[in-house]
Amino acid sequence: MAVEDSSITSESATVGLPDTLWVHLSLVVSIVLMGAPLLLALLMSTQSTAQIYDVTNLAPGGYALENYQSALFEYDLARYIVNSFVMSIIVVVGKVSLSLLAALAIVYYDFPYKDAIFAFVLLTLLLPVPVRIVPLFELMADLGWANSMLAITGPYIASATAVFLFRQHFLSIPSSLVETARLDGVGPIEFLVDVLVPMSRGMIAGVSVITFVYAWNQYLWPLIVVSDQQKQVVQVGISYLQSASQAGQTQWGLIMAGSILALSVPLVVLVALHRPLLETFALQQK
Amino acid sequence: MVRDIRAFDDSRAAAVFLAPTLAVLVLFLYYPSFETFRLSLYETLLLGQQTTFVGLDNFVTLATSPEYHNSLFVSFAFAAVVVVGSLTIALFVAYQLYRVDKWRSIYLVAAIWPYALPPAVAATVLLFLLHPNLGVITHYIELIPGVEFDWFTNGPLAFGVLAVVAIWKQLGYNIVFLLAALHNVPESLAETSRLDGVGSLTMLREVYVPLISPTLGFLVVMDTIYAFFATFPLVDLMTSGGPNGATNLLIFKLYRDAFEFNSLGLASAESIVLFGIVSILMLAQLKLTGEYAHYGA
Amino acid sequence: MHGLNRRRFLKGAGTAGVAGLTGLSGCTGSLGGGGTTTIKFWHAMGGDTAKLLDDMGSDFESQTEGIKLDVASKGSYRETLNATTSAVKAGNPPAVAQIFEVGTQLAIDSGAFVPVEEIIPSDRIDYDQYLDSVMNYYRLDGTLNSMPFNSSNPVLYYNKDAFEAAGLDPESPPKTFEEVRAASEALVANADVEKGITFANHSWFVEQWFAEQDALLVGKQNGRAGTPMKANLTTDASRNIFEWWTDMYDEGYYLNPGVEAWSAADQAFLSGKTGMHITSTSGITSLTTGGKENGFDVGVDYLxxxxxxxxxxxxxxxxxxxxxxxxxxxxxxxxxxLLWLTQPEQQVRWHKGTGYFPIHSGAVDTLENDGWFDENPNYVTAFEQLQETKDSPATRGAVMGPFLKTRTIIEEGYVSMIQGTPVDDALSNMDSKVESELEAHAEKTN
Known part of the structure; x- marks a missing residue:
């Protein structure tokens, strides 16, 4: 921790340690601490069950291929990952498309009760899944959607947050552009596709990352509404691995392999798109 | 609201563009929510095979149930620990990221990755690493003489373990926001308030924290909501609410009452209470910060 | 395993309900072309057992004219129950559903099922050929509601090598609570184990020990003579169990693997942390081989x-x-x-593949004649324990609506004891909790 010392300027906060070095050091320590559980999991995912039960054994075990293969194919994680991926993509595409359209209507049209309708959209923020979980579950049954891709995507493809973000962004687009488009007689869809979308690339990417990660990480709702193992998503799928055992011993190596796999997809998405994500977050705070 | 950029006139077209969003919201958000209100006045047997109107009985049951009081207490205590813990650490890391002179983008990615961490994965990994019998970390913790790290039996310990996992998972989200907020602080403003001869952490406390307090207020609310709702996988995978209710968060109790014990009416009443809690939090947030929207819904 | 693998048990819970509707689009079970009837069989088994059921399903199809059987796993007992009642509600039920024993009263209350005796009257089957101890559990008010299928009960597993190291006779394992304590003492002192014994913190064992003492868990003859309103958790029988169990923990002889932690208990035993273990008879094969792989011999004896x-x-x-x-x-x-499934031939196959009891006396004879029990003496123990059971309301087991909730209350009650609540206080607390659940359920069903 920093020690206050009036004899040193703000350039160096800690006694005897240049400020920049202290920044680097504290970042490295924080990052290592944050990453340690994952690194250990990665390490354990290469060990056999016997090696894992030898608690102090922290050497790579050489069973990586076996564990990952078994998790993916014997325990069907590959299928769950595909399910999760399809679900997340549907939610991202659906949510972005629907929200772009809604924001288009709200920003570029004038119609009665506009404020009321916008408020009606925003108010749904008060209704997270747990507030409506029981009837939503019964609704899925009545619609015949239970246990299907529809059930895990449908309720998520509209969102107050995305509408709000696109609205904010559209409002920041210079109105001269709109005038030009209007004079040229450009239709609304053309305007959306040719003008708004290209100008909103970063925002769309940001919303997509948020949505993708959010959809991918869903657990409670798929757990409840998907009853067929074959159709389950990967988050719930890794809990199936917990029953994986060898001579009565839980195969933690395999479970760790599954966990790493379940994390890898959103991690890649995040790393690839972290710039637009940060920009989106920054915009939200204006 | 800016009104003068109206570009198109046909309000029927606007209706068509809004229709899909409104349809989804009405069908999957508003309708089930109203149903929850209705169901909370009923008692059910086996997934609604038989229902009986019972008025406010379910709420009376909740008000008089020690188990429910315990869950309320545990949930609020949990939220407090998670919010304080996660924001403190995130603030520190974000501030260092903001100040770092080199390798910023590498540090950045290495620090915000938990944003992508699925709660179920966080729970599974730490369940194993902290397992009382075969966890690696447990092994080293128990090298300290007299320490028995048996959180399967020790309630407060289980609560602590769960809080650590919840904090870990939420760090990425908080860092992303705080870093954005720090970058939004005008350089000149920070410069003019720069106090000569103070340590960097004092700078953070005295200068930056007041400047980014709207974001902090927003994150307090978001993290509280997270601690209330999004931590379900942690409880489900790690403690199942135990030992003896020590980690029986409201969301987990709701789930169990509905889908394990088949009391849909009671569970709906619990949903209504949760709705009350979210509403108050959201209102507080709106009062505090006006414009922020809720991420992740 | 007694079905309630902890994960599955809790997990499946959620995945519940509407699963029923899966069936909707598929076979509606109406008469298909060429007079073929399509029916669905929903079960809760996973892994190898599920595979065995699939195989048996196709064998049934090939051995029968005009019936197409779709076998599907719903992943867990609770899910199967919820899925089935939902499907009944939606008008599209499976023809056969596997439901766990504690769901018996719920299934009856739901009104979603027809007693199996009505469907298979006694002129088509000789119910006397089935094991009484098994049939009695499912017979309520004289009516057999469902066909027993996978049945098991708990036995003691012990590490013979550790017994020897501790100076105990590996051929005479402890029979009583006090003997378990003495053996634990010897094991901890002289053998390379951490604790004497482990078993999951599961209400199932408590229920067993009530039965062994001829004590009723709840009123109305364990719920078999009416809707129970009274719990018996503050009785001497109850105290005998919980005082011993708590003392064992306090004295460092019992390894607590956690609530319903079946596999954690198996692991503690197999990895040599304890010298004894109590779990379902359906673990006989896996624990015996598991012990061998870990370098010790496993003995099996009565609970x-x-x-x-x-x-x-x-x-x-x-x-x-x-x-x-x-x-x-x-x-x-x-x-x-159902008739086909309960025939000796299928029962033998079921028993050998899973370790669950064969319920047809003919199947037992076949196994005996084949020398199966000679090769697998551990099964004999399990079997004899079942055969020797004296029929009474206590050993028939409790039947009640809020059984699942009761189990949770009992398990959490034990946790509170080892956390320091005096046994008597915890018991009266548990007792009143169970009673209020019983009352609430009675109100609902009236």
């Missing part, structure tokens, strides 16, 4: 009992139910399937 009072065990597992709302042809197909 140790309080005060040596041995009245017998309660059957655990699940049975097969036939939902209402089937067409006549489907109901007939369901009857045929």
């Amino acid at each position: 140790p009992v309080p005060n040596g009072s041995r009245n017998g065990v309660v059957i655990g597992g699940a049975s097969l139910w036939v939902p209402s709302g089937l067409t006549d042809a489907q109901q007939e197909a369901a009857a045929e399937f």
Whole structure:
């Protein structure tokens, strides 16, 4: 921790340690601490069950291929990952498309009760899944959607947050552009596709990352509404691995392999798109 | 609201563009929510095979149930620990990221990755690493003489373990926001308030924290909501609410009452209470910060 | 395993309900072309057991004319129950559903099932050929509601090598609570184990020890003579169990693997942390081989009992139910399937593949004649324990609506004891909790 010392300027906060070095050091320590559980999991995912039960054994075990293969194919994680991926993509595409359209209507049209309708959209923020979980579950049954891709995507493809973000962004687009488009007689869809979308690339990417990660990480709702193992998503799928055992011993190596796999997809998405994500977050705070 | 950029006139077209969003919201958000209100006045047997109107009985049951009081207490205590813990650490890391002179983008990615961490994965990994019998970390913790790290039996310990996992998972989200907020602080403003001869952490406390307090207020609310709702996988995978209710968060109790014990009416009443809690939090947030929207819904 | 693998048990819970509707689009079970009747069989088994059921399903199809059988796993007992009642509600039920024993009263209350005796009247089957101890559990008010299917009960497993190291006779394992304590003492002192014994913190064991003492868990003859309103958790029988169990923990002889932590308990035993273990008979094969792989011999004996009072065990597992709302042809197909499944030949295959008890006396004879029991002496123990059970309301086991909630209350109650609540206080607390659940359920069903 920093020690206050009036004899040193703000350039160096800690006694005897240049400020920049202290920044680097504290970042490295924080990052290592944050990453340690994952690194250990990665390490354990290469060990056999016997090696894992030898608690102090922290050497790579050489069973990586076996564990990952078994998790993916014997325990069907590959299928769950595909399910999760399809679900997340549907939610991202659906949510972005629907929200772009809604924001288009709200920003570029004038119609009665506009404020009321916008408020009606925003108010749904008060209704997270747990507030409506029981009837939503019964609704899925009545619609015949239970246990299907529809059930895990449908309720998520509209969102107050995305509408709000696109609205904010559209409002920041210079109105001269709109005038030009209007004079040229450009239709609304053309305007959306040719003008708004290209100008909103970063925002769309940001919303997509948020949505993708959010959809991918869903657990409670798929757990409840998907009853067929074959159709389950990967988050719930890794809990199936917990029953994986060898001579009565839980195969933690395999479970760790599954966990790493379940994390890898959103991690890649995040790393690839972290710039637009940060920009989106920054915009939200204006 | 800016009104003068109206570009198109046909309000029927606007209706068509809004229709899909409104349809989804009405069908999957508003309708089930109203149903929850209705169901909370009923008692059910086996997934609604038989229902009986019972008025406010379910709420009376909740008000008089020690188990429910315990869950309320545990949930609020949990939220407090998670919010304080996660924001403190995130603030520190974000501030260092903001100040770092080199390798910023590498540090950045290495620090915000938990944003992508699925709660179920966080729970599974730490369940194993902290397992009382075969966890690696447990092994080293128990090298300290007299320490028995048996959180399967020790309630407060289980609560602590769960809080650590919840904090870990939420760090990425908080860092992303705080870093954005720090970058939004005008350089000149920070410069003019720069106090000569103070340590960097004092700078953070005295200068930056007041400047980014709207974001902090927003994150307090978001993290509280997270601690209330999004931590379900942690409880489900790690403690199942135990030992003896020590980690029986409201969301987990709701789930169990509905889908394990088949009391849909009671569970709906619990949903209504949760709705009350979210509403108050959201209102507080709106009062505090006006414009922020809720991420992740 | 007694079905309630912890993960599955809790997990499946959620995945519940509407699963029923999966069936909607598929076979509606109506008469298909060429007079083929399609029926669905929903079960809760996973892994190898599920595979065995698939195989048996196709064998049934090939051995029967005009019936197409779709076998599907719903992943867990609770899910199967919820899925089935939802499907009945939606008018599209499976023809046969596997429901766990504690769901018996719920299934009856739901009104979603037809007693199996109505579907298979006694002129088509000789119910006397089935093991009484198993049939009695599922017979309520004289009516057999469902066909027993996978049945098991708890036994003691012990590490013979550790017994030897501790100076104990590996051929005479402890029979009573006190002997378990003494053996634990010797094991901890002289053998390379951390604790004497482990078993999951599961209400199932408590229920067994009630039965062994000929004590009723709840009122109205364990719920078999009416809707129970009274719990018996503050009785001497109850105290015998919980005081011993708590003392064992306090003295460092019991390894607590956690609530319903079946596999954690197996692991503690197999990895040599304890010298003894109590779990379901369905673990005989896996624990025996697991012990061998870890370098020790596993012995199996009767469930140790309080005060040596041995009245017998309660059957655990699940049975097969036939939902209402089937067409006549489907109901007939369901009857045929159940008849086929309970024949000795299938029962032998089921037992050998899973470790669950064969319930047909003919199957037991076949196994005996084949020398199966000679090769697998551990099964004999399990079997004899079942055969020796004295029929009474206590050993028939409790039947009540809020059984699942009761189990949770009992398990959490034990946790509070080892956390320091005096046993008597915890027991009266548990007792009143269970009673208020019983009352609430009675109100609902009236």
